Amino acid sequence: MPGDDCREALEQLHTYLDHECGADLEQAIRAHLGDCPPCLDRADFEQQLRAIVARKCKDAAPSGLLDRVIADLKET
Numbered sequence: 892m893p894g895d896d897c898r899e900a901l902e903q904l905h906t907y908l909d910h911e912c913g914a915d916l917e918q919a920i921r922a923h924l925g926d927c928p929p930c931l932d933r934a935d936f937e938q939q940l941r942a943i944v945a946r947k948c949k950d951a952a953p954s955g956l957l958d959r960v961i962a963d964l965k966e967t
């Protein structure tokens with residue numbers, strides 16, 4: 892059951908992974924991930940997803956690719 896801290900961390904996760912948030916926020920999220928395994932798992936998942944998409948998008952990305960990748964990951 893995610894608390895307020897978790898909701899906030901997950902809301903900022905994309906900004907955090909893109910390194911587009913400020914240093915304060917980045918530090919807060921990193922601290923939260925260190926304390927909170929479920930959020931860390933979620934961050935790992937998002938990071939892997941980005942790596943997979945980045946790799947596949949080196950070739951011309953067919954439309955709907957991201958949806959298929961997400962569906963694949965959900966099945967495993």
Ligand SMILES: [Zn+2]
Nearest residue numbers: 896897927930
């Ligand atoms: Zn959390």
